[in-house]
Amino acid sequence: MSSTYIEAIRRALGDALAEDPRVFLYGQDIAGTFGGAFKATKGLAERFPGRVLNSPISEDGQAAVGIGAALAGCRPVIEFQFADFASVAFNQMVNHAATHWWRTGVPVPATFRLPAGGTPGGGPFHCQMVEGWLTSHPGLIVVAPATVGDAYHMLRDAIACDDPVAYLEHKHLYNHLRIDTDPSRAERLPLGKAAVRRAGRDCTVVSWSGMVHECLKAAEPLAEQGIEIEVIDLRCLRPLDTATVLASVERTGRLLVATESWPFGGVAAELCAWISEHGFSHLDAPPRRLSAQDTPVPFHPDLFRAHHPDAARIAAAVVETVEF
C-alpha cells in the first residue's frame, strides 16, 4: 500500500471518524461527492453520513462551531479551505479557543486544518504560511507535518489532544509526496518533538513543512563539498522543541533556519533568538534565518520561485555560515 500526503490526511480523518464517535468534520465544500477543495475528505461523507458537514463561507463561524462542539464533548475537525482564510477566524482561535482552558480550566479539544504554503500561481491569498501569527499566542498548539507519516499521525494526535491544535498541511506536498507503505504504520513520534531527518556535524539546518525537503535536497551537493548538515524537522511549532535544536547546535556550532514564511518575527526569528540566548557559547557563527521575501506571495511562477528559499539558496547560506 502506498500513500500520498493528502491520502494520509484522508486516512487519518477516516480512521478518527471510524474509531471515535465524538469526531465530526465541518468545513467548506467538504461534504457530498465533491470531498473538499483538495479532496481531503473525498468519500468520507458517504462513509460517515451526517458527520461530514458543509459550512457556509464563514470562517469565524466555523471556528466558533468547533469551539462549541468541543465544549459539548465532541472532537471537531474544522477545515479551512486555505490557511489564508483562517485569518477571518483569528479571533476565535487565539482569543476564544486558546484562552479558554487558562481562563476556565476547561480545555477546547478542537482541531483546525489549515491548507498552507505556496504553490505556483496561487498568489497572495492562497499561498501563505501563517504560523507567524498563530504561534505568537499562548494556548494554541501549532503543528506542520513534513512527511506522509507525520501527516497521518500528527492529525490523529491533534484530534486526540485536549488543547486546540492548528494543523498546517502543506498544499504542495499533498500530491507530490508519497511513501510506499501504510502511513499508519510509519514511525510515530510524540507531539511536540522535533525530528532529526539527517545527521551531520557541520551545520544545523532547521525547517518545517515543505521546506524540510528543500533542506534535504541541499544536503547532497553540500556533502560532496565535504559539508555535512544536520537537518531538523521541527514538526511542532508551538510548543517549540528547543532542546533538540540546542543539542544539535552544541555539536555543530552553527544554525540556519529555513522558512517559507516571512522574515519579520515568527518561528525562525524566535528560534534564532532562543539559541542566541541559551546556546551562545556553542556558536561559531551567527544564527541565520533564510526567509521568504518581505512581500505578499507573488502570482507569477518566476516571481513565486524567487520569493522563498530553495535548495540552492539554502546550500549557499550553509556555505556562508560554515565559512563565517
Added chain:
Amino acid sequence: MRLPVRMPQFGESAAEAKVVAWLVKPGQAVKAEQELCEVQTEKSLLTVAAPEAGTLGEIMVAADGTVAVGEILAYLEIAGAGADAPPSAAPVAPSPLAPPPSPAPAPAAKPPQKRSALHAATGDAGFISPRVRARLDAHGLTVSDLSVIAGTGRDGRVTAQDVDAYAQGGEPLTAVRQAVAAAMMRSWSRPLATVAMPVRLDPLLEHRRTVTGRPSLTVYALRALAQAIAAAPTPLRGRLVGNRVHQCAGIDLAVAVEVDDGVITPVVRKVDGYDLAALEAKVSGVVESCRNGRVSDLGDAIATVSNYGTFGITWATPIPLAGQAFILGIGAPVNAPEWDPASKAFTRIRQAELTLTFDHRLADGGAAGRLLAKVVELLQNPSRL
C-alpha cells in the same frame, strides 16, 4: 516545426493527471485553443487545449495513461518552420518542492563571492567565536593562548576542535603548579614595578657569628623589613581591594620556601616580636615543616621575603602574591670593589642586590625606594637589629 503540448498545472496541488480520452486524432488539423484531450486530475475532469493552430502529431500519452504536470502529452506540427522548437519552448516549471527521493538539482556549490555584511563587519583576523571562547574557558586557556594554537579553520582561524586538540596534548599540570599558576595569574593582573639597591654584607656576616643559631640572610632581611615597616608608615603596608586600602594589623611576613615542584609561602606572625635568634629558630622550624609537607600558616601577610640568591641568582623581579603589596628579594652575595677614599684604592667587599617588586597602584618608586633604603641601612648596621 514540432511544438510539444505539455500537461498544464491545473489547480494548486495537482502533481499528475490521467488521460481519459483524446478528442483529436493524429494528422487532424486543430485550431488554436481547440480541445485536444480530456484529463482527470485529483480534483476535476478537465480538457487540455492546443496552444497554437496546427496538425496533431504524435501522441505521447495514450488514453488511460498517466502524465505528470509538465510532461509532454503530444506534439503539434506547426506550418512554416522546419526545425523542432527548442525543448524549453513552453516548459511548465519544475516544482520547487519535490519529494525527497527525486534527484536533487545542484545548488550553488561554490562559496559565495560576497560575504555577508555581518561577516565583513567582524573582519577576518582575530575573530573568536563564542564557541571558541567557551572552549578556551573550559580548558583554562586565555585568548593569548590562541597565538600558539595551529588553526585549521578558514584563513587559519582557530576552531573549537583545534582548541580541544591543543588542550588535550602534553602532560597534565601538577596540583601545586596549578595553584602557583593561578596565584601568579591573579597577581599579574595589576601593574608591578621593581626598585633595587645593593647592600654591603660584611658587617652582617661579622655580626651573625655572634648570634645564637647563626641566622640566615633571610632572617636578617625579615628582621630588617619588620623594623623598617614599624619605624615609618609606608603605603606598601596596605592591600588594595577595589578602590579601598585595607591595612594589615600586625607585621606578618611570609617566606618563600622551595618545595618539590613549586614554591610555598608560610607566614610568620608578628615578626617584630622576635629577636634575631628567636626569629632564626622560628623560621627554621617553619621551613622544616614545609619541606616535610606540613604547612603551618598560609594566611594573609604584608609581604614575602624571597632569598632567590640561594640559587646563585644575583638579581630578579619575583611577583608578589595577589593579596600582598610587595615582595623583597635577596640576590646572591658577590665580591665587589669598593673605593676607599682613605687608601685611594679599591677594596674587596661582600655585597648583594636587594629588590623590591611592588603594586604600583598603591605606591610609587619613591615610597618603595625609601622602604628599601631603610632595610639596606638596617642590614648594614646589624647591631641595630
Added chain:
Amino acid sequence: MSDHRLALFRAMVRARVLEDRLASLYLSGGIPGGSVFLSRGQEAFSAAAAMQLRPGDVYAPLIRDQAGRLVRGETPLDAIRVHLGRTTGVTRGRDGNIHRGFPRQGDLAMISHLGSTIGTVAGWLMGLRQLGKAGAPGDLAVGLASIGDGGMNTGALHEGLNIAAVEKLPFVLCVTDNQLSYSTFSDRTYACRSLVERAAGYGLRGVAIDGTDPDACWAACRDAVARARAGEGPQMIVAKLLRLAGHGMHDDASYVPAELKSRFADGVQTYEVVLRKDGVLDEAAAQALWDEYRSETAAALAQAQAEPSPDPAQEPWTALSTRALA
C-alpha cells in the same frame, strides 16, 4: 401564574442587590481591576430568558446578564469572587468581572469580542446532535445566547446566527436593544426600523417586545424557548429598553439625555408596584425579600474578602492543559 411572577421578581431583586453592592465596592476602591458592569434596567429580560432553560441546555450570557446567571445557579459568592480576583473564583484571578461561566454545565464564559459566543452555542448544539444527546423534538436541548444592539453588528454574530439558521438548531437569540453601544446611540449602529427585521433575513422567527415589561419578557421567552425545544428552529427576541447605567461603573453615562431617561422606567421598581397591586406580594413580603438578598450579598462579600488573592509565585504560567507539552 403568580408563582413564576414572584420567582422572576426575586431574580431581578437578587441581581439588583448584588450589583448595587459591587458598584459601591467599586467606588470605594474594593475591586482590584477593571470595572463593574451593571445590568440595571435589563434584569427582567435576562431573568425571564434564563428561567426557561433547564439542565442540559446551553446558555451564553453577556455583559448585563447577572439576573440570568443567578437563575442558572450562579451564586452571589461566585460573582463576587471573580470580581475580587480570588483564587476561589472560577477564573482564579486570571480573568475578572463578567468573563466567567461554568462551561462544563453549559454556561459559557464570554470573551470580550461581541458575537463570538453565537457560533459557539450553535456548535455546542451541533455537537449534541453528533453525540446523540440533542433530544427529540418537543424535548430538544436548547441554546440561548444574549446579544445587544451593539453586538448585532459584528461579523461573528452574523456568521454564527446564519449557521444556527442553516442547521435549524433549537437556538434562541435574546437581543437586548438598550439603544447604546457604549456611548453611541443606535442611529449610528443600525439602519433598519427594528432589529427584529433582521430575523427574516436569516430565516428565523422574530418577535419584538417591550423590555421594560417583565410579563412581556416572560411570555416572549417562554414562547420562543418552547418553539425551539419543539423543533421549530432558531428564534429571535428583540427587547427594547434603555440601559439605566453607564457602560461600566467607570462611565457616568452623561451622554444620555435626561428626557430619554424619563421615558424608560426601572423594571424592578415598576414590577414591585404591579405585583403588590395584583396581590402577589405585600409590603412586608417585599421588604423581607430585599432584606434577604442584602444579607445574602453581605455574607458572600465578607466571605470572599477573607479568601486569598492569587500568588504570582504559585502560578504555573502555562496556557496549555496538555501536561507533556506545557
